[in-house]
Amino acid sequence: MQMKHEVVLPHDGGGFTLIETLVVVALLAVIAVMSAPSLVAWHVRDQVDARASALLSTLSYARSEAVRRGARVTVCR
Template identity: 60%
Template structure:
């Protein structure tokens, strides 16, 4: 009788690997969410700094006070506390 060597994975091995992947995914998801929120905050901070630096340069160059304001879609200044229409970015 000639027995051939079969290569591959058994159902048990596949189930163990899938269980390990599921456990790793379960533990890594919360840290991914925290990382994503921190990245969003960092991006907004960089955007704010990129807005403030030219305003500072203008104030120094003019020797006068420069005022920054949030704008709506029509590029009109918004009053403090007023939300943007349509959820557009300031």
């Protein structure tokens, strides 16, 4: 009976090295840090728009109630 010896050669180009992966992670972190202020500003603008819309709907409702009742209507906080 004869035994076969197989030579295992290293596999080239099949994946990413640790350094390449760390560079990509670092770039993603830099992009996330740079985009965070604009996301915060967008969130604040969205909150202001929502509150302005709520105020407008409250004033419209108060106006319609004043017309329906034929009396002065006061909007309180």
